[in-house]
Amino acid sequence: MDSIRSSQITKAIQRISESVFVGLCREVGTPQMVAVKRDVMDISEMVGNHVKTSDEILEMVSGSYREGIKLKGSDIDTMYWLNNQRVIWDLSQSQYYNTHRKTLILCDCSESPPGFTLLYLLSPIKYILIQRVCVRMYNRYYVSSSKCRQASLSQSSSHYNLTPHGPCVSGTFGPLELDFAFCFVCDFWPPSASSWIDRCHSWPQPHVVDEIVKNGCHFVAMGHKLGNHEDHEWRISFSQAEEKLVYVMNHCQFLTYGLLKLILTEIINNGVGDDDKLLCSYHMKTAAFWVIQQNTISHWCPQNLLEGFWVCFKLILKWVYEGACPNFFIPGNNMFLSKIRGVKQHQLFIRLYELYEKGIAFLLYSPYIRSCIIDVLYNPRTSVCTDDHTLISEVEFDRDLFVEIQGHYAPPLKLGKQRCIRYLHTIAQMIGSLLLTHYQVLKLQNITAVVLQYTAFVLHMETCTSDNKLSYRANKMSCHMVKLAAKFGCITDILYIAMYYYKTLRYREALSIIEMMKFKLAQPYVMHGLNVDTEMYNEAVGGQSWSTKMRQAVAGIVKLNNDIHYISELIPEQQSALKNHWSLLHVPPFILLYMLEIFCYRQVDTIRAQSALDNLQTLVHYDQGQIITLLSRDISWQILGICQQLTGNLQAALYSYQQSLRQESFNRIQTATEMRIQSLPMDSLN
Structure with missing residues (x-):
């Protein structure tokens, strides 16, 4: 029993x-x-x-977000380091580096608890920031972890409202909690961790151990509280190794x-x-x-x-x-x-x-x-x-998949033609030489569309004042790029064609694209972010390839790089965001569509321009989160105000700008909003 x-x-x-x-x-x-x-x-x-070049900053997302765990309340940890600096464990390892290009830093573990070390400089200091965070001990210059944390917090706080959190600086951005940690990188496995290699009999497998050891480690700015040099010690970080272990x-x-x-x-x-x-x-x-x-x-x-x-x-x-x-x-x-x-x-x-x-x-x-x-x-x-x-279900998976595909990537600010070419060359190399998974191919497809769009507008910006022949060639190439990007990306990538036509004063061609976009976005099977009609979606694209689904049935948020001027009327908003160190404007596709329609019709048909404005106003006032997400309400009210101001409805514009200020400031456009309110003639509002 x-x-x-x-x-x-x-x-x-x-x-x-x-x-x-x-x-x-x-x-x-x-x-x-x-x-x-x-x-x-x-x-x-x-x-x-x-x-990135040898003198730029590299970064790596670590922690649970990188590992694939996204529980509510989980933060996103980002480690960043200077690409031209390396830590070594003993002087013999210096032979592997060109000291004219790399600043070498040597570990001194003699007075530190296990897992911690002091770092002292072997090469001349090339960065002023590093000079400021060094202390002199034992006739050597050591990099101070506490001074690095203070400098990182001071520099980052000028960008965001951040607070110290262990070796990191932390802040909240919309729904996300982010941790940033400045660190140093080492290409060699720590001698103090050699026993771990011998301990790996059954897990992980030998090839995983070899890969982990080959990738070395990092050092984050945190000393041991009971150590002799707490303010100056660095903690050995095994973030890359841990990522590999979680993966297996x-x-x-x-x-x-x-x-x-x-x-x-x-x-x-x-x-x-x-x-x-x-x-x-x-x-x-x-x-x-x-x-x-x-x-x-x-x-x-x-x-x-x-x-x-x-x-x-x-x-x-x-x-x-x-x-x-x-x-x-x-x-x-x-x-x-x-x-x-x-x-x-x-x-x-x-x-x-x-x-x-x-x-x-x-x-x-x-x-x-x-x-x-x-x-x-x-x-x-x-x-x-x-x-x-x-x-x-297939639809649930696709919805989560495309949310991931459309996130995670934005080329850095200050894009120039040469940087864009480097991106395209890198993508071409990856397509030809790497064994990519289906998901990586899809993401690379998305990145290709983004880079082509950026390149098209950067090329136009850099050649618009050139001679007619060069400008004509650049314009033809840019136009080809935005059209090619639309073949790689999702439905809303077509809007970049309309923006380019508007920027180059081809209003009727832009309106033709806008009409096509209206038709595509209005289809009942289209996936708008997390909103989708499951039955219609399955009937229209169920069982088809993800590339086909992305091109035909996915409408993503439009992300405008604030270093590129797509639409002159939005330049104040982009400048406001840049001053607050925010790289992208996140604009709902219908908002951008109606804005472009209003701007184009103002040049060719004022009656239709008013009709488009009515549609925009109805959407912004009455949408229940289906089209306009919480994080894009500030820019949506702002765009409505801009369009109302351009058409002479100043009282309505003032109300829209005030509403924009009341929303969560995700796009960081408050400075532009306040400037636009101040520019309204007060005598016309009374």
């Missing part, structure tokens, strides 16, 4: 595990969707960094890591003040790494997801009890040493032990997990399907 009861309990736990697995697939991501996020991020970053997890292991992050947010740190949040997501990741490598769970699958989670949770509980959390790569680096000790350590252990005593049932404290398993608890005969292809 006991064996039967034990078997029933085991089966019940397995079914609950499967239910949690399915729920986490929806919240964290199915295997396909996680692959999309990673592939899109990888190719975007590869293109962006490849075109199977999906059950990956979701276990996601579940640990979820319970950290919804249970362990719920209602706890920021100063008392002793455990962080990095501790959760470290626990997952140790458990996977120690081969504690023989087979990671949906049926034993909760078993894997429980082993990880018990390991964290053990660490808190002992006051020791060993870094995965350098075990001698106790990550609890300076934070989780004394009274706080005891209080945290009591809180975790109370959860431990409740068993796996404490997961019910998580609102999301409770919603995942409640049906299974009340309907024990309900079957649970864990096949990822059945978890989300």
